[in-house]
Amino acid sequence: MNNVLKFTLVLFLVNLVAASILAGVYTVTRPRIEDQKRLLQEKALREVMPEDIGDRLELTEDGYWKVFRGSGYTPKGYVFIAKRYGYSSVIETMVGIKADGTITGVQVLSHNETPGLGAKIVEVVTDKTIVKALKNIFSKKKELEKKISPYFTEQFKGIDVRSLDMGSVDAITGATISSKAVVDSIREQGLEILNAR
Amino acid sequence: MPDSIFTVSPAPHIKSGLSSRKIMYLVALSLLPAGIAGVYIFGLSSLKVIALSILACIASEAVFLKLRNKDPMVALDGSAILTGLLLAYNLPPEIPFWIPVIGGVVSIIIGKQIFGGLGHNIFNPALVGRVFLQISWPVYMTTWKNPRWAVDAVSTATPLAREGAASFSYMDLFLGNHGGCMGEVCILALLLGAAVLLFTKIISFHIPASFIGAVMLFGWIFGGEGFFKGDFIFHLLTGGLVLGAFFMATDYVTRPLTKKGKVIFGIGCGLLTILIRLRGGYPEGVSYAILFMNAVVPMIDRYTKTRKYGFVQG
Amino acid sequence: MKRLFHEFLKGLFHENPTFRLALGLCPTLAVSTSIVNGFGMGCAATFVLLGSNIIVSSIKNLIPGKIRIPCFIVIIATFVTIVELTMKAYFPELSKSLGIFVPLIVVNCVVLGRAEAFASKHGVARSIFDGLGMGAGFTLALVLISAIREGLGNGTLMGLVITKGFEPALLFILAPGALLVIGILIGIVNYLTSLSPKGRG
Numbered sequence: 015m016n017n018v019l020k021f022t023l024v025l026f027l028v029n030l031v032a033a034s035i036l037a038g039v040y041t042v043t044r045p046r047i048e049d050q051k052r053l054l055q056e057k058a059l060r061e062v063m064p065e066d067i068g069d070r071l072e073l074t075e076d077g078y079w080k081v082f083r084g085s086g087y088t089p090k091g092y093v094f095i096a097k098r099y100g101y102s103s104v105i106e107t108m109v110g111i112k113a114d115g116t117i118t119g120v121q122v123l124s125h126n127e128t129p130g131l132g133a134k135i136v137e138v139v140t141d142k143t144i145v146k147a148l149k150n151i152f153s154k155k156k157e158l159e160k161k162i163s164p165y166f167t168e169q170f171k172g173i174d175v176r177s178l179d180m181g182s183v184d185a186i187t188g189a190t191i192s193s194k195a196v197v198d199s200i201r202e203q204g205l206e207i208l209n210a211r
Numbered sequence: 212m213p214d215s216i217f218t219v220s221p222a223p224h225i226k227s228g229l230s231s232r233k234i235m236y237l238v239a240l241s242l243l244p245a246g247i248a249g250v251y252i253f254g255l256s257s258l259k260v261i262a263l264s265i266l267a268c269i270a271s272e273a274v275f276l277k278l279r280n281k282d283p284m285v286a287l288d289g290s291a292i293l294t295g296l297l298l299a300y301n302l303p304p305e306i307p308f309w310i311p312v313i314g315g316v317v318s319i320i321i322g323k324q325i326f327g328g329l330g331h332n333i334f335n336p337a338l339v340g341r342v343f344l345q346i347s348w349p350v351y352m353t354t355w356k357n358p359r360w361a362v363d364a365v366s367t368a369t370p371l372a373r374e375g376a377a378s379f380s381y382m383d384l385f386l387g388n389h390g391g392c393m394g395e396v397c398i399l400a401l402l403l404g405a406a407v408l409l410f411t412k413i414i415s416f417h418i419p420a421s422f423i424g425a426v427m428l429f430g431w432i433f434g435g436e437g438f439f440k441g442d443f444i445f446h447l448l449t450g451g452l453v454l455g456a457f458f459m460a461t462d463y464v465t466r467p468l469t470k471k472g473k474v475i476f477g478i479g480c481g482l483l484t485i486l487i488r489l490r491g492g493y494p495e496g497v498s499y500a501i502l503f504m505n506a507v508v509p510m511i512d513r514y515t516k517t518r519k520y521g522f523v524q525g
Numbered sequence: 526m527k528r529l530f531h532e533f534l535k536g537l538f539h540e541n542p543t544f545r546l547a548l549g550l551c552p553t554l555a556v557s558t559s560i561v562n563g564f565g566m567g568c569a570a571t572f573v574l575l576g577s578n579i580i581v582s583s584i585k586n587l588i589p590g591k592i593r594i595p596c597f598i599v600i601i602a603t604f605v606t607i608v609e610l611t612m613k614a615y616f617p618e619l620s621k622s623l624g625i626f627v628p629l630i631v632v633n634c635v636v637l638g639r640a641e642a643f644a645s646k647h648g649v650a651r652s653i654f655d656g657l658g659m660g661a662g663f664t665l666a667l668v669l670i671s672a673i674r675e676g677l678g679n680g681t682l683m684g685l686v687i688t689k690g691f692e693p694a695l696l697f698i699l700a701p702g703a704l705l706v707i708g709i710l711i712g713i714v715n716y717l718t719s720l721s722p723k724g725r726g
Contacts, residue, residue, distance in 0.1 A: 024588060129699055130347075131353070348694065
């Protein structure tokens with residue numbers, strides 16, 4: 015028997031079976047994967063823009079979102095992405111502001127700052143200790159889980175974006191440059207959007 | 212005495228207890244001026260760091276030697292003391308007490324004893340300890356204290372941190388009148404010690420000269436806006452360059468054997484230092500540069516092998 | 526039955542893929558930053574190992590020797606893709622933190638190594654136990670390494686703070702810490718096996 019033909023046939027069959035199995039798995043998982051992706055983006059947007067300020071987000075041509083409530087036409091707030099070079103990388107944040115300039119939330123989307131220093135802009139401190147977790151399992155009275163978010167970006171909430179500077183937030187120890195990049199980029203981008211409306 | 216030292220210094224592979232011990236103590240002595248300057252500039256807390264670091268090094272060396280069924284008294288051969296001293300010089304003067312202790316233990320055990328002890332280590336032990344601390348507790352390792360007579364004595368950015376530059380005069384940098392690691396700020400004192408080492412021929416000029424030369428050259432070319440506009444004197448006077456070039460890159464065990472190899476080693480260190488300073492995530496690159504070049508020493512040695520009779524000039 | 530059990534046990538200890546065979550070190554280094562990640566990666570690799578071992582051992586006589594490697598790769602890649610899609614759909618957080626290393630199980634030398642060295646030479650039953658044992662050994666090693674790294678480098682175990690006031694050494698959570706921990710563990714395992722005459726050779 016012709017070897018080349020045999021090899022081709024075997025490989026073809028193996029691939030055929032593999033491809034059909036994968037096609038099956040893909041069809042089953044695709045809707046769920048897309049759901050997850052959408053959820054993730056929505057979650058990020060919701061995180062910086064609470065529902066009670068506006069529930070309808072509209073992407074503008076300049077790359078930021080206008081936030082409306084119900085069927086209203088005046089924007090109740092804006093969501094934008096701010097970028098600035100920090101210490102060793104571009105720090106990208108998603109920021110939500112109300113129409114009057116008050117910051118409703120900040121989330122760091124991407125960065126590559128020095129671990130332990132600049133990277134602390136996304137650090138989350140948890141007070142869940144092993145002892146507490148064990149106690150929680152064995153006691154009937156469950157302690158309510160506190161929602162934890164990165165403490166650095168948390169302090170931006172409620173500050174007027176126009177007056178945001180290094181004095182209005184606590185910079186991260188040893189990472190003044192990264193902290194300043196976040197603060198400055200948010201203020202400048204926010205001012206631009208507020209002035210442009 | 213210079214004669215007896217001359218016979219051992221170019222040949223690190225000859226290990227003779229007495230001579231290497233003598234050399235170790237001489238190097239430690241030559242480091243004294245920089246230590247005194249550090250204590251004078253930053254106060255007595257620096258003395259505590261030096262003592263803790265040396266003690267941790269000697270203790271962990273003795274314990275590990277005991278575990279390996281060797282004579283623990285070898286820990287006093289001077290190499291552990293030197294490692295502890297160099298490690299302390301690489302630390303900020305005011306730092307929690309456990310940092311120099313952990314640094315000393317890591318230096319000796321991971322940097323040296325795991326490879327088989329003195330003479331077998333690939334990397335400079337003090338630098339292994341320093342880099343371990345730098346990566347592990349970056350906040351403590353970059354919280355500098357101003358000289359004790361400064362008005363704002365709490366913490367400052369080291370001149371190398373990008374925004375703190377330009378506020379120091381060259382004379383301040385040369386004398387050590389600024390925040391930094393305790394043993395690397397006073398260039399004058401370091402040069403005094405280095406002169407002793409060069410004069411007694413414990414070290415040759417090849418590594419320090421090519422290292423510092425390369426840092427200044429590449430700092431001049433790439434350090435500024437556009438080419439050939441960098442402040443190369445600033446690059447020379449800040450960070451751990453002088454300490455590293457004279458006292459750590461020249462470590463007998465972890466440097467190349469031949470003159471040609473030493474020059475290649477020095478230039479490599481210099482280039483990497485500038486690269487890390489200008490482009491890296493950490494403000495200082497000297498320790499990483501030396502460690503990296505330590506790793507390629509076997510390769511350098513292989514390609515710069517000497518002929519049978521005498522050296523080939525590089 | 527005893528022999529089958531032996532195939533399982535050897536993967537855990539004497540032929541542990543990470544500590545004894547030193548296979549699959551890339552994912553081990555990269556994902557062992559937290560116990561959850563390490564365990565997730567271990568389970569994913571175990572599933573792929575088991576699947577590929579079963580298929581390879583059952584069709585080994587149908588595949589001509591000269592094209593066995595491409596066939597193995599296709600089989601492995603199929604299982605990896607199944608894992609990847611499932612993970613993305615049902616465990617998005619885990620899939621995000623394991624990142625590129627799930628698709629990279631395709632080139633994980635543990636999987637191809639077992640397919641080539643064991644499954645293509647032995648029956649289905651023994652291959653199943655070999656796959657399970659190797660997978661369990663890999664998972665065990667990953668969990669051990671990531672427990673040390675998470676504990677020392679982040680001060681937590683499974684995301685729970687060990688004790689207050691402990692200042693974690695960040696190095697362990699970063700790449701150099703992985704190399705240090707694996708190196709020291711391999712040294713300890715070698716020392717322990719050198720003590721027992723059974724482990725030699």
